[in-house]
Amino acid sequence: MPCVVNASFKETELRCELPRFTWSPAKNVLRHSIGLGALLVACTVSFNAVATAAPPATAEAPKAAAATAPAAVLDVPNSVAADEAGMKPYTDRITDSKVAFEMIPIRGGKFTMGSPDGEDGRKDDEGPQHEVTIQPFWMGKCEVTWDEYEMFMFSLDVQRRDVAGRKPDVLDKLADAVTRPTKPYTDMTFDMGKEGYPAICMTQLAAKKYCEWISAKTGRYYRLPTEAEWEYACRAGTKTAYSFGDDKEKLNDHAWHFDNSEDKYHQVGKKKPNPWGLHDMHGNVAEWCVDQYKPDFYAQFAGKVTAEPLAVPTKLEPRVVRGGSWDDDPDQLRSATRRGSSKEWKRQDPQIPQSIWYYTDAQFAGFRVIRPLVEPSAEEKVKYAPDAVQQ
Numbered sequence: 482m483p484c485v486v487n488a489s490f491k492e493t494e495l496r497c498e499l500p501r502f503t504w505s506p507a508k509n510v511l512r513h514s515i516g517l518g519a520l521l522v523a524c525t526v527s528f529n530a531v532a533t534a535a536p537p538a539t540a541e542a543p544k545a546a547a548a549t550a551p552a553a554v555l556d557v558p559n560s561v562a563a564d565e566a567g568m569k570p571y572t573d574r575i576t577d578s579k580v581a582f583e584m585i586p587i588r589g590g591k592f593t594m595g596s597p598d599g600e601d602g603r604k605d606d607e608g609p610q611h612e613v614t615i616q617p618f619w620m621g622k623c624e625v626t627w628d629e630y631e632m633f634m635f636s637l638d639v640q641r642r643d644v645a646g647r648k649p650d651v652l653d654k655l656a657d658a659v660t661r662p663t664k665p666y667t668d669m670t671f672d673m674g675k676e677g678y679p680a681i682c683m684t685q686l687a688a689k690k691y692c693e694w695i696s697a698k699t700g701r702y703y704r705l706p707t708e709a710e711w712e713y714a715c716r717a718g719t720k721t722a723y724s725f726g727d728d729k730e731k732l733n734d735h736a737w738h739f740d741n742s743e744d745k746y747h748q749v750g751k752k753k754p755n756p757w758g759l760h761d762m763h764g765n766v767a768e769w770c771v772d773q774y775k776p777d778f779y780a781q782f783a784g785k786v787t788a789e790p791l792a793v794p795t796k797l798e799p800r801v802v803r804g805g806s807w808d809d810d811p812d813q814l815r816s817a818t819r820r821g822s823s824k825e826w827k828r829q830d831p832q833i834p835q836s837i838w839y840y841t842d843a844q845f846a847g848f849r850v851i852r853p854l855v856e857p858s859a860e861e862k863v864k865y866a867p868d869a870v871q872q
Contacts (some may be wrong), residue, residue, distance in 0.1 A: 554700030602812025774821030
């Protein structure tokens, strides 16, 4: 039976910080900012927590999805589909909070990955072009925001549940078992904004752990996209440099980039979406993918049609981010542009050893989640999960 609880909770932690210097690798610029001296978390919660048994598989439902169905799921409208034709947009939510995120259905299909030789701004790692097939999935309409990420990062879900006096249910217990980041040594927003703004500065490991946590929290399997899935969704059926065409003059309508961002990220969803309804695929923050970054990865697929390619990571750096950011020039926001992570993204981290959770200098890096229509088996999930090199 649903229950609605209103409660308020405050936690104050005093921190002393020295002035910070912000290194922008993309621009080779040193920026300076003064950190906040205190962190205040103040929130009022109103929640409707429901955990129900997973619906029985129908005859039409994909067998893999039925085989891996969780023991409990958080009930939200339109989140269940027996097949691709039944996929609808839905809004998932985090219990014990007002935080929600929208998921958009992405139909399966085939597309040409990479860029043609004559595309303005093209780099060698974007070729050769090759045909790729993709299975259907849902993708976050927007990048994961601080509103969502801090529920995981600071265990706010646990704190609010304790204040409300609610005992943990099956999903809570699964989520509570997921390892969470250590507290950051500084304010990771860098005074650029929090409510409605994209979460940044997390490592790929941290993004993967968030996916593990939100999967446990909802009973639905979420993960980072592969590089191929990301480009397929970004292009949204187009073959041009950007999802809106080749004209850079139109970029301001669709993206935050170096020329219009005023040296900061912006709230998600404020620019026009791509043809499939996804916001900020170009710019705002670059987005983590699952893959290892390999400049010559596409060479092996030339002249072939490849299903669901993935460069399974075998070393810590570099890992793929896509889409470009508020700190990048227009040609770095193209659909085919690739970028690899670097240990330089931890330049300011004073800890020894440096954190596995934060890239303090990657103020341009965030992520969004996807959810495949057919949930993979436990064995298949391993290649998308945190790997031994990261932990």
